[in-house]
Amino acid sequence: EVVRLLGENAEVSVVGQTAFMVAAERALESEREDALFLDPYAKALSGDGLGMSDRLGEAASQFGFENWPEFHKVWTVVRTKFIDDLLSEVAVPQMVNLGAGVDTRPFRLSAYERFKASYEVDTAELNAVKS
Numbered sequence: 001e002v003v004r005l006l007g008e009n010a011e012v013s014v015v016g017q018t019a020f021m022v023a024a025e026r027a028l029e030s031e032r033e034d035a036l037f038l039d040p041y042a043k044a045l046s047g048d049g050l051g052m053s054d055r056l057g058e059a060a061s062q063f064g065f066e067n068w069p070e071f072h073k074v075w076t077v078v079r080t081k082f083i084d085d086l087l088s089e090v091a092v093p094q095m096v097n098l099g100a101g102v103d104t105r106p107f108r109l110s111a112y113e114r115f116k117a118s119y120e121v122d123t124a125e126l127n128a129v130k131s
Contacts, residue, residue, distance in 0.1 A: 016125050017052045019101030024049025025076040026104075036081040038108070045102040045129065087111040094118065102129055 012020075024046035026039040057069030065071075087095070087109060093116045097103055100120035106112045120127070 012125050013123070016123060017048070018056075019122075019126050020045065020047040020049035021052040021056070021072075022049070022076050023047075023102045023104075024053060025073045026080055028073065029077045029080070036077055037084055039080075039104055041104040041107060045104070084109060097121065101126055 023042045027042035030039045060068035088111045095118045097120045100122045
């Protein structure tokens with residue numbers, strides 16, 4: 001699905017691929033019975049995100065970070081939940097998401113209805129996925 005969405009941008013940088021890794025980790029959480037959040041779009045946007053997670057885990061283990069893959073998945077869940085909750089509580093007129101990757105909050109959080117403006121900033125290759 002991601003390659004079809006990328007079209008001519010099918011070659012994504014390693015940094016760009018981490019966006020798909022985070023989407024894959026959000027998809028894993030969304031499939032849990034006791035999920036802290038639901039992201040119905042994450043799986044479609046994840047591409048080879050789990051493969052990227054595995055590759056980063058292998059690289060991290062060379063530096064003594066043996067539990068990196070599991071840590072990163074938990075960190076993604078906690079970070080996502082924290083930001084989701086924060087956006088639900090703040091009263092600000094706009095949202096700027098730097099390094100947005102393939103974030104889906106504008107499509108799944110009602111908090112975005114309160115914003116007068118919302119901006120997502122990332123590389124052209126990742127913006128192409130969501131356009």
